[in-house]
Structures are given as structure tokens and as C-alpha cells.
Amino acid sequence: MKKIIAVLVLIFTIIISQTCYAAPASVSAWDGGNISGLVIVKKPETAVSTTTKQIYTVSALSLEGVEVSIYKYNPYTGYFDILRDGYGNPVSNVVGATGIYVRDIALDANTNYLMVRAQYGGIYQNIRFDITLMDQGLLDSIQGFATNFGSKFGGW
Amino acid sequence: MKTLNKTPEIQKFRKTKTALLICLITLSLALSSFVWFSDELWPGGYNFFIMLKNNIPFARQMFEKDVYSMPKENLSKPQKIVVTNGERRAVFYNGNSDFNSLHDIIKPFIAETMRSEDKVANSQKVSEEEWFNVLRNDELLDTRSIYVNYSLSYSTSLFAHMIGLRNSWISRDISAVKEFTMAPLSENEMLLYIRDSATNDIFKYHVTYDAAGGFLDAVDSYTKNSDMPAPFSFELNLNKNTEGIGEGVVQKVFLNAMITVSTSSVESAVVESENPLIPGGDRADAISDIFRTKTGITRRYTDSSGVLYFVENYSVLKIYPEGLIEYKADNESMGIEISDESVSLYESLNRAIEFSEKVWSAAAPDEPFNVLVTSDLLESESGEYHFTLDYYYEGVPVTVEASSDNFENMNHAVEIDVKDGKIIKYRHFIRKYEKTDKTVTNPSSIEALDTIYKKYASAEEETQIADIFLSYIEKGDISEKSPVWCAKLQGTDETVY
Incomplete structure (x- = not known):
């Protein structure tokens, strides 16, 4: 009986410890983490960027075994909530041997306030970035103007 | 009377x-x-x-009879076409549905530009950044472009031959071709970018082309139903060390800029391999007839491991029970004559392909010879060429890695050494593939790369990946085969999976 209890306690401890270190459902906007140098976001290259792609591919570099997750700002709570895919699963992956992390996310119209969180055991780093999804029609208008401008002032 | x-x-x-x-x-x-x-x-x-x-x-x-040749037909076809239309993108591989119809739009434009210099208003050498900008669809660029990758380098003159021209004026600028990018500008204007695969220089040509409107339509129609992002590696900044957001992590794996990264799982067919070469019998005689020289007296015998030998004065032909046909001329001047134009790459290649078709027909009568040329096709001043061909099934290549105690490792379906218009060495691993009703789901290429990288012995060093592709692996056993992700390392012929 004692052995069974010991095994149950051990299993419970493992589950609890894993839950503790799994990506949390929400993260504070002001939390930058307790370490740096755990992750680099390669795409987008800058903290503020604009795109016309509704399905956007984020790329990052980290270390093998690090869990990388993507969060999105929730204006109702003021926290960043973990993104979920079409099946309701969190957008979270453990980085493999190459250190490369690539993940598609669906952007909403206008500005998307996002965060990448890299976590390994009790250490973690959060990196914030914003992507604005621009309407293609608006972009076409701007480019039409630019083309006319270009044709009037030369170049090919 | x-x-x-x-x-x-x-x-x-x-x-x-x-x-x-x-x-x-x-x-x-x-x-x-x-x-x-x-x-x-x-x-x-x-x-x-x-x-x-x-x-x-x-x-x-x-x-001459106009005989259809699948390997020759494939020579003039690219391996991959990527169509970008604003935020939409579609990737087509040789063997996919829609590939041929799309290729029928692209090929005449390349041919017309390479034929008629007078159609080119401007030409200039440009930076790789401009090449990327024409292709990228992740920035605020209203990109409409088509990227074409032939997977192997052709000398420009040979490429011109392959698309039906005697020669091309473009060979003044470019010595070897492999990749093209084209962008329609208006109803009758196009931009064509060609990367010289020998020097890596990129040339841009501003071309007057009456059917440019067809390109605009094609770009729209071929991306209409596509919802996969399929970013190029350079769009994700995975091709080189670039600054990102954050610091302190060292990148150890770099992907060739033109790799299209799959971010979701892929479903493929499971195939069954078969060795149609039954040892002995009429087929062995038909094969030996192809290799027989005019002067030789052939001695035939079978050794204890079942290898059938045909020995002539200056050459040996072996037919292995595993399905390998191997010929070697001991005296190079007494090889099998395939061409009297000893220094012509075009002629040597054509004749070598025709020869391999003859061998295939004798070994597997009435079976289609689905192979692609996989060796670079560059001129050689010595008149010596090494050609390799590999099987493919529905656009997915077959990587041959056959080994046995009997024979030297075989890494291609066909290996042909030609010197001065003569075949001096020929190896052909005979296999045919039939579709089964099973399918298999492979992970995304990035997930697969993690597994591949772990197996790779030199993983501690900086690794440059030249290509990632799905391939069937042929080890010589007769069994069902599922495609697996393979990576080709930069600067080597090594394929890791």
C-alpha cells in the first residue's frame, strides 16, 4: 500500500511540476522574463511591422528543448493570451535540434499585439512585437499612386 | 517458219x-x-x-522515327515552379496536376527571350536583394511573379537546345542556368531574371512579350485556390545571420534561400517496388545484345552468387540478381560508341539517354521509364561526362542507396560515364514502382529537419542545407516504400534523411 501511495505521489509530483513549467494561458504585458538570450525572433525582423498576409509565418531561433509559444494581447483583460490553432490547441512547440522554430498564425485586421515566450523549466523570456495587417485594396491605391509618380519621373 | x-x-x-x-x-x-x-x-x-x-x-x-522519350521530355521541364500573387502563393512540382499547363505558359516566354535579343529593351546585372524583392510576398509589395527551378545546372547552350533553340544570345551574359524569375509588368511587358548558377550573378531583362497578359491571368488563376503560405527560406531570414528581435542565440543551421518551407504536414502515396529483371532468360540476352561490340566474342557464365557475366575482349557486362546491370570497358577506346561528336555535351547526353532507354526496354519491356536527369549538365573540355538519372513517382524522386556484398554501392538509378563519344562505364539499377492504396502523412519540413539534423554526424558545426525534399528511399529490397523528408547538404552530394 505504501508503495502504491509513493508511486501515486511521484506521478502527481511529475504532473504538477510539468504543469508549472508548461506555457501559461496568460502572460502580463510587462513581464519580460527572468533571462535573456533564450530566443531571437527572426521574422518579423523588427518589433513593429506591417504586412498584407492574413496567414503570417513567424520564425524564431532558440535552443533544443525550449518550449516556444505565441501570445496575443487581450484588450479586455490587459494580458497576453496564448494563441490557439483551428483545433483549439495552443500555438506552442518544443524546439528541435536545429534550433529553428516556424509557425503560421492568423492575423486580425489592423494591429496585432503579439508576444513570443521561450521557456525551459523555470527560466523564460518574453519578446513583444506588433504586426499590422494592411488591407490589400488600400495598398493597391498607394501603389497605384506610386506607379504613376514613377512613370512621370522616369526609371524602369 | x-x-x-x-x-x-x-x-x-x-x-x-x-x-x-x-x-x-x-x-x-x-x-x-x-x-x-x-x-x-x-x-x-x-x-x-x-x-x-x-x-x-x-x-x-x-x-528517324519520332520516338517519345520521357527522360528527354523531363530535361526541358523544371523541378519546381512557385507562383506568387500578392499574399497568395502556390508551389507546383513536376508530376503534380496543373504543372504541365503552367509550364506551357512559361516555356515559350523563356524561349522567346533567349531567341530574340531585339525583344529585350534593357538588361543589367542586379543584386540578390532585387531578386528576393520580386519574389517576396511578406512585405508591402504587390508581388506578381513566377519562380522556376530546374534543380540542376545546364550550360546555357545546352539549355537552349533543350527548349528548341540552336543557341542563345544570352550565353554572352550567362554561362550556366538553373533558376529563373519572371514578373509580368503589363499586357505586353515582362521582366525576366536569370541567375548564373556558375557565378551566382543575376541578370535582369526587360522584355517585350505579346502574351504577357496570359502571365497575369496565370498568376491569378494558379494561386486562386491556394491557402498555404509556403514561404521561401529568405522570407523567414533562415538563410543567413540577420538581426532579429532579441539576441544571444547562435544560428547553427542555415537553409538555402530558395527552399520553400512547408509549415504543415504532407500526405503522400505509398508505393511498392518491383524488380522486373528476372535473372537469366531472354531478357539477359536482349540486354547483352545492346552492350555487344562489333568485334568481340562473348563468353557467358554465371558465378556462384548468381551474377551473370558476359565477357568480351575489352569489356565485361554483369547482370546481378538484385537487378543491377553493370558494364565496364577495360580499354576506354573500346567502349560502346554512342556519338561521333566526341566533345558535344548535347549529343553525348542525348545518346546516353537513348542508350539507357534501350537497356530499360530490354530489362522491363512495355514499362514507362520514369526518370529525371540528376547530374549537372555543364560543358567539359576533356570530352568526359558523368550522367546520372533517377526514378521518380508522381513528382516524388526516388533516392537509390543500394548496396550489396556483390557490387559497389549504387547511389542513382542510372550512372553513365561517357568519354570521347563512348560509354566506358554504365550502371543501371532496374526497379519499377506501383501505387498501393495506402497513404502516409509526413510532418512539416522544419519538424523533419530536426530529426535529420540529429542523425547528421557533423551536427556540431555550422550546417548549410541546400535543399529539403520528400523522397522514396530505394535500398534494393522489394517492399512497400513511404516517402521521407531528405536534406541535401550544401557543396556535397550527400543526402541525409
Whole structure:
């Protein structure tokens, strides 16, 4: 009986410890983490960027075994909530041997306030970035103007 | 009276003589024609009729049957076409549905530009950044472009031959081609970018092309139903060390800029391999006939491991029970003559392919010979060429890694060494593939790369990945085969999976 209890306690401890270190459902906007140098976001290259792609591919570099997750700002709570895919699963992956992390996310119209969180055991780093999804029609208008401008002032 | 009686007999005799004479003349003409038109009975380069046939296109058409050749057809087709239309992108591989119809739009434009210099208003050398900008669809660029990758480098003159031209003025700028990018500008204007695969220089041509409107339509229609992002590696900044957001992590794996990264799982067909080469029997004789030289007396025997030998004075042909046909000329000058134009890459390649088709037909009659040329096709001043061909099934290549105690490792379906217009070494691993009703789901290429990288021995060093692709692996066993992700390392022929 004692052995069974010991095994149950051990299993419970493992589950609890894993839950503790799994990506949390929400993260504070002001939390930058307790370490740096755990992750680099390669795409987008800058903290503020604009795109016309509704399905956007984020790329990052980290270390093998690090869990990388993507969060999105929730204006109702003021926290960043973990993104979920079409099946309701969190957008979270453990980085493999190459250190490369690539993940598609669906952007909403206008500005998307996002965060990448890299976590390994009790250490973690959060990196914030914003992507604005621009309407293609608006972009076409701007480019039409630019083309006319270009044709009037030369170049090919 | 006597004379009168004899007249019908004389006439009958004359008729017989005439008939006999006609027969003899016809026979002599027929026999002479065998001598005149046969390559076999004349020393190389001395047959006037053969020279006539080779040099005059009309005569060539008259003498030669138009035989369809899948490997030759594939030579003029790219391996991958990527169509970008604003935020939409679609990737097509040779063998996919829609690939051929899309290729039918692209090929005439490349051919027209390479044929007519007068259609090109401007040309200039440009930076790789401009090449990327024409292709990228992740920035605020209203990109409409088509990227074409042939997977192997062709000398420009050979490429011109492959698309039906005698030569091209573009060979003044570019020595070897592999990748093209084209962008429609208006209803009759196009931009064509060609990367010189020998020097990595990129040239941009501003071309007047009447069917440019068709390109605009094609870009729209071929991306209409596509919802996968399929970013190029350079769009994700995975091709080189670039600054990102954050610091402190060292990148150890770099992906070639033109790799299209799959971010979701892929479903593929499971195939079954078969060795159609039954040891012994008529097929072995038919194969040996193809390799037989004019002068040789062939000795035939089988060794204890079942390898069938055909030994001639200067060469040995072996047919292994595993399905490998191996020929080697001990004396290079006594190899199998395939061309009298010893230094022409085009002629050597064509004849080598025709030769491999003959071997395939003898080994696997009535089976389609689905192979792609996989060796770079560059001119050699020495007149020595090494050609490799590999099987593919529905656009997915087959990587051969056959080994046995009996023979040296085989890494391609066909390996042909040609020197001075003669085949001096030929190896052909005979296999055919049939579709099963099973399918398999592979992970995304990035997930697969993690597994591949772990297996790779030099993983601690910086690794450059030249390509990631799905491939069936042929190890020589007769079994069901599922495609797996493979990576080709930069600067080597090594494929890791």
C-alpha cells in the first residue's frame, strides 16, 4: 500500500511540476522574463511591422528543448493570451535540434499585439512585437499612386 | 517458219531475263542501303549518309522515327515552379496536376527571350536583394511573379537546345542556368531574371512579350485556390545571420534561400517496388545484345552468387540478381560508341539517354521509364561526362542507396560515364514502382529537419542545407516504400534523411 501511495505521489509530483513549467494561458504585458538570450525572433525582423498576409509565418531561433509559444494581447483583460490553432490547441512547440522554430498564425485586421515566450523549466523570456495587417485594396491605391509618380519621373 | 516459231520462246526468255535483272538490281539496292545507312558497317565519321542525317534537320526527320522519350521530355521541364500573387502563393512540382499547363505558359516566354535579343529593351546585372524583392510576398509589395527551378545546372547552350533553340544570345551574359524569375509588368511587358548558377550573378531583362497578359491571368488563376503560405527560406531570414528581435542565440543551421518551407504536414502515396529483371532468360540476352561490340566474342557464365557475366575482349557486362546491370570497358577506346561528336555535351547526353532507354526496354519491356536527369549538365573540355538519372513517382524522386556484398554501392538509378563519344562505364539499377492504396502523412519540413539534423554526424558545426525534399528511399529490397523528408547538404552530394 505504501508503495502504491509513493508511486501515486511521484506521478502527481511529475504532473504538477510539468504543469508549472508548461506555457501559461496568460502572460502580463510587462513581464519580460527572468533571462535573456533564450530566443531571437527572426521574422518579423523588427518589433513593429506591417504586412498584407492574413496567414503570417513567424520564425524564431532558440535552443533544443525550449518550449516556444505565441501570445496575443487581450484588450479586455490587459494580458497576453496564448494563441490557439483551428483545433483549439495552443500555438506552442518544443524546439528541435536545429534550433529553428516556424509557425503560421492568423492575423486580425489592423494591429496585432503579439508576444513570443521561450521557456525551459523555470527560466523564460518574453519578446513583444506588433504586426499590422494592411488591407490589400488600400495598398493597391498607394501603389497605384506610386506607379504613376514613377512613370512621370522616369526609371524602369 | 522456224524463226517465227522461236519468237515467243525468245520473248519469254527475254521477259525472264528482265525479271531476273530487276530482282538483282532491287536486291543490290536493298543490300547497298543497309551499308549506306547503317552506323555499324562504316568506321565512325566516314559515313556520308549518316553525316547527312545528323547535320540536315530535314534529312534527320526523314530518316528517324519520332520516338517519345520521357527522360528527354523531363530535361526541358523544371523541378519546381512557385507562383506568387500578392499574399497568395502556390508551389507546383513536376508530376503534380496543373504543372504541365503552367509550364506551357512559361516555356515559350523563356524561349522567346533567349531567341530574340531585339525583344529585350534593357538588361543589367542586379543584386540578390532585387531578386528576393520580386519574389517576396511578406512585405508591402504587390508581388506578381513566377519562380522556376530546374534543380540542376545546364550550360546555357545546352539549355537552349533543350527548349528548341540552336543557341542563345544570352550565353554572352550567362554561362550556366538553373533558376529563373519572371514578373509580368503589363499586357505586353515582362521582366525576366536569370541567375548564373556558375557565378551566382543575376541578370535582369526587360522584355517585350505579346502574351504577357496570359502571365497575369496565370498568376491569378494558379494561386486562386491556394491557402498555404509556403514561404521561401529568405522570407523567414533562415538563410543567413540577420538581426532579429532579441539576441544571444547562435544560428547553427542555415537553409538555402530558395527552399520553400512547408509549415504543415504532407500526405503522400505509398508505393511498392518491383524488380522486373528476372535473372537469366531472354531478357539477359536482349540486354547483352545492346552492350555487344562489333568485334568481340562473348563468353557467358554465371558465378556462384548468381551474377551473370558476359565477357568480351575489352569489356565485361554483369547482370546481378538484385537487378543491377553493370558494364565496364577495360580499354576506354573500346567502349560502346554512342556519338561521333566526341566533345558535344548535347549529343553525348542525348545518346546516353537513348542508350539507357534501350537497356530499360530490354530489362522491363512495355514499362514507362520514369526518370529525371540528376547530374549537372555543364560543358567539359576533356570530352568526359558523368550522367546520372533517377526514378521518380508522381513528382516524388526516388533516392537509390543500394548496396550489396556483390557490387559497389549504387547511389542513382542510372550512372553513365561517357568519354570521347563512348560509354566506358554504365550502371543501371532496374526497379519499377506501383501505387498501393495506402497513404502516409509526413510532418512539416522544419519538424523533419530536426530529426535529420540529429542523425547528421557533423551536427556540431555550422550546417548549410541546400535543399529539403520528400523522397522514396530505394535500398534494393522489394517492399512497400513511404516517402521521407531528405536534406541535401550544401557543396556535397550527400543526402541525409
